[in-house]
Amino acid sequence: MKLTLLIRQGKTQLIGQLKEIPGVLTQGKTVEEVKENIQDALALYLEDMREDDDAIIAREEVEFA
Template identity: 80%
Template sequence: MKLTLIIRQGKTQLIGQLKELPGVLTQGSTVAEVKENIHDALALYLEDMRADDSDSNGANIIAQEELEFA
């Protein structure tokens, strides 16, 4: 799966955001740092989404399986 990283200049640092997942944000002093940090931000986002899913009571779920994207 390919995701698009958008980097903008903030007041004091660069701000990185994934276009396809606007809730995934990070910051850094350099473009390289933002690129490195976005991986951590995405991992935390996905971990949080999994935790939210396991907290639900499972109502109306008809199937659930893990998928791997290259």
């Protein structure tokens, strides 16, 4: 799977965010550091999502008009 890493200049550091998963954010002093850190941020996000899945008692698709 390919994801898009968006990097912006913050006040003191670069800020990285995944376009497809906006909740995955990180920062770093260099582009390389942001690239490394975003992998850790994504791993933590996915781990957290798996833990949340354990608490789900029902799942169904719902169509909204």
